[in-house]
Amino acid sequence: MSNNLRFKTSKFIDETYRVSFKFNNKTYFGFKGDTLASALLANGVHLVGRSFKYHRPRGIMTSGSEEPNAIIQLHDNSSRTEPNVRATEVEIYEGLVASSQNCWPSVNFDIGGINNLLSPILPAGFYYKTFMWPASFWEKYEYFIRKSAGLGKSPKVADPDIYEHKYVHCDVLVIGAGISGIMAAKMAAKNGFKTLLVDEKSYLGGSSIYDNSEFSKINNQITSSWLEKEINEISKIENLEIKTRTSVAAFHGYNFLLARENLTDHLPINQRENKVRQRLLKIRAKKVITATGSIERPLIFDNNDRPGILLSSAIKKYIDLYGVACGENNILFTNNDTAYETAISLIQRGIKINAIIDNREQIDSKILYEVEKNNIKIYKGYTVVDTYGYRRINKISIMKLSKDGQTVIGDKTKLNCDCLGVSGGWTPAVHLFTQSGGKLKFREEDQVFIPDVYPSDQISIGSCNGDFGLEEIIKNTLSSIKKFLDIDNSEYKTVETISGLNQSKRNIWLLPSDKSIGKTKSFVDYQNDATAKDIKLALREGFRSIEHVKRYTTTGMGTDQGKLGNMHALGIISETAGTKMGEHGTTTFRPPYTPLTFGTIVGRNVGEFFDIFRRTPIHDWHVANNAEFENVGQWKRAWYYPKDNENMHQAVQRESKAARDSAGILDASTLGKIDIQGTDASEFLNRVYTNAWSKLAVGKCRYGLMLNEDGMVYDDGVTTRLGENHYIMTTTTGGAANVLGKLEDYLQTEWPELDVYLSSVTDHYATISVCGPNSKKIVSKVIPDLDLSDEKFPHMSFKNAKIDNIKCRVMRISFTGEHSYEINIQANFGKSVWEKCMEAGKDFNITPYGTETMHLLRAEKGFIIVGQDTDATLTPIDLQMDWIVSKKKYDFIGKRSLYRSDTIREDRKQLVGLLTENPEEVLEEGAQIVADIKKSPIEMLGHVTSSYYSPNLKKSIALGVVKGGKNMLGQKLIIPMENKNINVTVADPVFLDKEGERLNAKL
Amino acid sequence: MFLINCPFCGEREQSEFKAGGEAHIVRPKQPTELSDDEWAEYLFMRKNIKGIQFERWNHVHGCRKWFNMVRDTSNDQIKAVYKMGEKPPVK
């Protein structure tokens, strides 16, 4: 390690603030202002990881969010651990702990490195071709592949940090605070637009903020000085909000954007307590200005991935911004002028440049002449053909390019270096633009895709729009923002620029080599280890579409989405296939632009807010009385009430016996309730239920079945006529919202002429159902004024009543087959009325029962549960409920479908009862039903939908659907289980009291 | 995410709405008169156009009203919204 790597000249680094951190268990020091990458480079550390497939040593390649190699794990084995973090984006703080991913046992000695030696037999599609056969072996392969692949470790304990979401509305959103973004934000804000400026970095100004060279000037000032004054000015504008460390993750249609604001990631852990870590901004902007800049392209040549090979612009940034030299003996390799800016920065610090290799033959540029003046050897018209050095580059070999750039000629020259900067020109960062639905066009001159058609009120400016020269950037930003915002006053009088750069470029997607392509490893996608050879192989094997080549070779499928190499992949495809770049289009860039943490995505929706639940007004009583709960939709429903260490089976047996022998009580508040009013309410019910409603007298209740238009059962429940034009409908617990939606739909769109109004009143009432032979005695004690005689209050009728002066509705309806009452009372009195019933029922062993017992009791009676015994493929005829389908009504929802050729088939699955040969044997719900187990393959006739042991009948009972089951009464069938076959007999689905004697008994 | 101009409430986020499929498919007044094929045409067949499509939307987490929308499905541009029973304002 050398001490000469840090140049204490940068104003972005606070040299008085030393920071210690750990990387791969070793302690290092950096300064406040460093990123993990700059601090490691200052310590001479280049090797930071191993590649995904071949486990090749890899180093820091870039200085920003496009980094493919330096992907690290933060705080391994801690609750705050985070995988797949780019070292180039992590700001260091005291106590930071980071480690390499994808290497075992250590980054310097890696067992998976054997894959590099095996690489001739690991071509593109290798995993597809090899491990997919035989299919049953995949499980075994997968174990080893996953073990050696390793893309970081997920945390094992709950995340202690706080995250939140925030809606943001603005007139103008500016993404990116480089020169053009800052100018645009100033123009927008000064002209009265409410403006938001965001940048993913911790500082403003983009790459120009450290541009101190004499070769580019604005108004005769050094670029960085001019920009600093601008930043100072905009920070004082009132209607301009500036957010740094804020990365736009997604740009959706209608100018809806998601951005992640990092609030504490740069702070030492002990300063993060009780602070929001990351905030997801949901931005709705009237206008969006994208100024996301551009990403430097690497060059594709043999062994272009060794540690010590960086983008030329990254080398410049590490020197100018962080005061860190990436090497002591540098070579730059370029096809354009920007590498000479890096050369100037190196020369200014007195750092050695061994040579510059330039693809171009003829170059007329001021900056190049300046570099040449410093006695630096420039190899014009040359290319790098190979590199050397295992854990760090130490040598390159170069050769002269032929005139057409397709081959190399002459002798090979070897040059020493410890750092190689590469520049293949620049790719506009159009990711967000394309996410928003924007269409790109290909510009032949410099081989770039640039924005063409905007799908919303937005514009791209600066180098993400393909403007690369300083003069062009400033001129075009001024004119296009004026037009975009429709303003006269640009805030800028005259802006004079000087630039010493020539914009020429010699673009060769895959540089030629003296070796055959099969012998080279020219990486196109560093993170996924996809090479130029892999892409050519894919084309040879017949892949043509870029999307297919991408998936076959995995190019661009890493966490960096191929920000560096995608263009080269496209270029190599079009060169090899002999097509035009513009015709291929690009692959799709998908959100997020950089990875988001799960914490940011879920925000505050964690713990009890992850999936909120609904409680009935009687919930607290159930909790106090030891109920177990079941989730039904979003409701928590009492499931059963275990007593004295009972298990569920024991509790349910006790509860259901008590309900039939004496009295049971159920909280039915979760049933959906829809209040229906209007002069056409009866006609409306006629149309939505299968049975007739016009003749239902006021004060009477009726069970109704609702179908979909395709004839399949949708929902059911009892509806009561409260008045001439007033009904209350009950729905299943889970179906309430959908039923209301469906009814509204028909009412508003098909039958707007009907005078009907619907309101959901589910939450307004508590519903208490008291059933059993003693229910009448109990209810008469709770509501003494109510005449409960069969004459005055028969089954399927309703009465208004009062309990302690509180109005309530009492229905005599039954879902158990027992004499029972349902009391509906204003929700906040629910618990007290429940307690009154319990008190009144004390002498009758009144037993609270939950949903499990309710299901058992109704199964004894053969009553269906929509969604358990039905699954949207059963008609009422299939359910043997022909009795509820009106023959007289001309029309109702689903009627016509009941005699389609498919619905009248005799061999449809139909609901039947099932009795086991051994009455103690209880079937499993969901089990298959067959007739012949010798036939191969065995024909599946249906399945068990409900199954219980009935304590009242003292035997096992079940409901099921069976093909042609209606005509199979008494027939023997088989339920094949894992280790036995259970014999069953098809039975009537009504197991108990078919004649309804219990319901109508004189009590 | 769309910004939808509910004809009753004004501009609201898409998350407040539910899409309801193709618009202007009228439920037959006399279903019993229809053949199986004719009924199936009404019940199952939808155009699913790439381009200008007329669709039903419901402001389900708002005013609960159904309305119609003209949308270019190729680029998600909403061309118009109009109330149920009204004629489409564009062709």
Ligand SMILES: [Zn+2]
């Ligand atoms: Zn609305």
